[in-house]
Amino acid sequence: MELAERAAVGIDNARRYTSQHAAALVLQRSLLPQHLPEQSAVDVAYRYLPADSRVGVGGDWFDVIPLSGARVGLTVGDVVGHGVHAAATMGRLRATVRTLALLDLDPAELLTRLDDLVAQDSDSHAEGGPIDEALGVTCLYAIYDPVSSRCVWASAGHPPPIVADASGSVALSALAPGPPLGLGGLPYENVELNLSSGSVVAFFTDGVVEDRRTDIDIGIDRLAQVLTWQRCPLEELCDRALSDMPPGPQADDATLLLVRTRRLGADHVADLELPPEPTMVAHARTLTERQLAIWGLSELSFTASLVVSELVTNGIRYATGPVMLRLIRDRCLLCEVSDNAHTAPHLRRARRDDEGGRGLFLVAQVSQRWGTRYTSSGKTIWAELAIP
Numbered sequence: 001m002e003l004a005e006r007a008a009v010g011i012d013n014a015r016r017y018t019s020q021h022a023a024a025l026v027l028q029r030s031l032l033p034q035h036l037p038e039q040s041a042v043d044v045a046y047r048y049l050p051a052d053s054r055v056g057v058g059g060d061w062f063d064v065i066p067l068s069g070a071r072v073g074l075t076v077g078d079v080v081g082h083g084v085h086a087a088a089t090m091g092r093l094r095a096t097v098r099t100l101a102l103l104d105l106d107p108a109e110l111l112t113r114l115d116d117l118v119a120q121d122s123d124s125h126a127e128g129g130p131i132d133e134a135l136g137v138t139c140l141y142a143i144y145d146p147v148s149s150r151c152v153w154a155s156a157g158h159p160p161p162i163v164a165d166a167s168g169s170v171a172l173s174a175l176a177p178g179p180p181l182g183l184g185g186l187p188y189e190n191v192e193l194n195l196s197s198g199s200v201v202a203f204f205t206d207g208v209v210e211d212r213r214t215d216i217d218i219g220i221d222r223l224a225q226v227l228t229w230q231r232c233p234l235e236e237l238c239d240r241a242l243s244d245m246p247p248g249p250q251a252d253d254a255t256l257l258l259v260r261t262r263r264l265g266a267d268h269v270a271d272l273e274l275p276p277e278p279t280m281v282a283h284a285r286t287l288t289e290r291q292l293a294i295w296g297l298s299e300l301s302f303t304a305s306l307v308v309s310e311l312v313t314n315g316i317r318y319a320t321g322p323v324m325l326r327l328i329r330d331r332c333l334l335c336e337v338s339d340n341a342h343t344a345p346h347l348r349r350a351r352r353d354d355e356g357g358r359g360l361f362l363v364a365q366v367s368q369r370w371g372t373r374y375t376s377s378g379k380t381i382w383a384e385l386a387i388p
Helices: 002-031 084-101 107-126 216-227 234-243 280-294 298-318 359-366
Strands: 042-049 061-066 072-078 138-145 150-156 162-164 170-172 191-194 200-204 254-261 269-274 323-329 333-339 369-375 378-385
Touching: 042 061, 042 234, 061 084, 061 254, 072 084, 072 200, 072 254, 084 107, 084 138, 107 138, 107 150, 138 200, 162 216, 170 216, 200 216, 200 234, 216 234, 234 254, 269 280, 280 298, 280 323, 298 323, 298 333, 298 359, 298 378, 359 369
Parallel strands: none
Antiparallel strands: 042 254, 061 072, 072 138, 138 150, 150 191, 162 170, 162 200, 200 254, 269 323, 323 333, 333 378, 369 378
16 A cells, blocks of 8 residues: 555656646747747857756747847847746746847846846845746847947856857957856956858857866867858758767757858948038938939838938937938848937827927838937937838
8 A cells, every 4th residue: 555655656746747847848948939030140040959858948048139220139048957947037038138139238238237137036035935046047148230240249157159250260259257147246348349251159058068077168169169160051060069969868958059140231331421410401311312222222212211301300400419321221221310419319299289299200100110229429210111
């Protein structure tokens, strides 16, 4: 009788463990991107290998986030621990990173805000509650700009990326990681790097380069060696990288995100510096119409001229220096106006007797998306127009 009871308890525990593991795996995979959006800025390939079933799934995540100005945000992170709680924490942090990224924050500022949120959550768990799984999470966030070929990244305790340039030279980034999320201490810092078109950048979690039998330095050297084949297709590079992992059960999730950079040619970008004079609005409209005719987008002339007119007028009215107009022909038409003012315009509902206040409303109505991002010298207001 006692033997039967023990057997029943063992079977019940096994069923519970199997159910929890399956739920965690489904949860994690449902929260990870299933289809990454196509980008003009980068080509992407990735692999995600969950930990062995005897250990459970962990909290690795990655994401590719389209940003304004044809830029792209790239992130990879690793939650401490395994199971349902780790997978749920991963989903929460990934969603938070995506939300903050869409505010056009630079990497160091994004990680600072994410760190504050994790610290606040951990404080709420401190008094008798469960331990917050987000405490001690590592995360790396990068922004790549295909117009300037400039990449900026920052790390919260996460291994720095490995870069293989177009010539085949491979180097570990000079990024000095800041503290993991929620632990406080040193501030996060941005590292800037100009990437030649065709460079391959490897973002990874420690499960790719470290296990019980392999030191992390050896694993990083092994991954760097794979990247010397950077002219190979990214899918093949992913397979090569993970085939070098030692056989047998893995104690941790392994996530690898490979990115090959592209550069938008000069024939896809038009820049114009305008003095802060009201007469320059007409000049900006003329330039826009002329450039769209060159690009074969004359159908967009009226709409684009309207958007440019409103944004340039706004810049000239409130800025104290020159206004920069940029047009980018990408998967859509991008109109950007930059000035030295740090105050952002706000969409509002104009009353019938108001003489102004309708410009941004018109921009919002005729564009796919619009927004504001801040720079060290001021701000940029941008709008995206669909190409017929």
